[in-house]
Amino acid sequence: MSGEESEFQYPIVVDGLVNRFGTQTVHEDLSLKVKQGEILGVVGGSGTGKSVLMRSIIGLQRPNEGHIEVFGNSITEAEPDEEIGVRSRWGVLFQGGALFSTLTVGENVQVPLKQFYPELSQKLLDEIALYKVIMSGLPAEAVNKYPSELSGGMKKRAGLARALALDPELLFLDEPTAGLDPIGAAKFDKLTKELQDTLGLTVFLITHDLDTLHEICDRVAVIADRKVIGVGTIDELLATEHPWILDYFTGPRGRAAQAAQARESKREVSSASRSMDKPRKGGA
Numbered sequence: 001m002s003g004e005e006s007e008f009q010y011p012i013v014v015d016g017l018v019n020r021f022g023t024q025t026v027h028e029d030l031s032l033k034v035k036q037g038e039i040l041g042v043v044g045g046s047g048t049g050k051s052v053l054m055r056s057i058i059g060l061q062r063p064n065e066g067h068i069e070v071f072g073n074s075i076t077e078a079e080p081d082e083e084i085g086v087r088s089r090w091g092v093l094f095q096g097g098a099l100f101s102t103l104t105v106g107e108n109v110q111v112p113l114k115q116f117y118p119e120l121s122q123k124l125l126d127e128i129a130l131y132k133v134i135m136s137g138l139p140a141e142a143v144n145k146y147p148s149e150l151s152g153g154m155k156k157r158a159g160l161a162r163a164l165a166l167d168p169e170l171l172f173l174d175e176p177t178a179g180l181d182p183i184g185a186a187k188f189d190k191l192t193k194e195l196q197d198t199l200g201l202t203v204f205l206i207t208h209d210l211d212t213l214h215e216i217c218d219r220v221a222v223i224a225d226r227k228v229i230g231v232g233t234i235d236e237l238l239a240t241e242h243p244w245i246l247d248y249f250t251g252p253r254g255r256a257a258q259a260a261q262a263r264e265s266k267r268e269v270s271s272a273s274r275s276m277d278k279p280r281k282g283g284a
């Protein structure tokens with residue numbers, strides 16, 4: 001496969017990754033390819049290195065060994081503060097939102113804009129920030145609020161607005177629905193799916209939320225034993241019969257999420273067939 005072809009098909013390529021902290025080896029020969037336009041769910045037990053993997057991909061964690069490319073640009077060969085062009089092509093929602101507490105939501109969204117486009121006027125910065133805030137499902141007034149004035153769900157949306165500031169092609173979400181109530185979590189999932197559909201985003205989504213995996217992920221990568229032990233649709237993963245995967249997806253919580261998804265699909269089919277049955281105005 002040529003480099004160009006690979007960059008087009010796989011915006012993220014991780015090969016032979018090794019990450020160690022002192023005597024602790026978090027990743028050992030971990031490899032993963034993320035497909036263009038997919039929502040890839042990344043799962044694994046607590047402490048298996050999902051966030052370290054994400055930090056390695058976005059260049060915040062220098063691995064001990066291995067190679068990472070994003071849009072065909074080497075992340076691992078770049079110097080720590082070297083400006084690699086791809087940084088403006090991704091957006092990141094860190095766990096908890098990681099908003100600057102002394103800045104308003106609007107000012108938070110403007111941080112990456114000012115960094116990459118210092119020539120933009122304040123008027124344009126304000127307009128873009130407002131647009132991103134609304135796009136993330138927050139009311140327009142949220143632009144002038146400080147993070148301490150927002151609920152947990154609103155903070156996530158504000159973090160998402162900042163992640164979308166530069167019109168990224170690639171979105172990293174670290175446990176976006178953690179701490180949200182089920183309705184808020186479902187709404188956040190729906191928004192992520194809509195962003196994938198309308199903006200053609202590729203999404204790297206770390207989660208423990210089985211509903212999210214069933215509802216919106218095209219594929220799921222499972223991290224265990226310091227590497228990716230399986231990647232595919234949930235059905236493909238189940239077919240591997242790996243004990244951890246079976247436990248994870250077919251344990252009581254996995255079964256509940258599966259049942260909920262089956263109910264949701266049934267509801268969608270019946271509402272689609274109801275609308276097809278409806279006689280069209282002026283039609284035959």
Ligand SMILES: Nc1ncnc2c1ncn2[C@@H]1O[C@H](COP(=O)(O)OP(=O)(O)OP(=O)(O)O)[C@@H](O)[C@H]1O
Pocket residue numbers: 021026044045046047048049050051052053
């Ligand atoms: N900067 C660091 N220094 C030392 N150890 C670290 C560092 N960052 C992460 N670790 C360790 O690496 C391991 C993996 O951490 P990571 O946060 O990636 O796990 P995770 O899979 O995202 O967990 P969770 O699902 O609980 O968020 C943990 O044991 C953690 O303590």
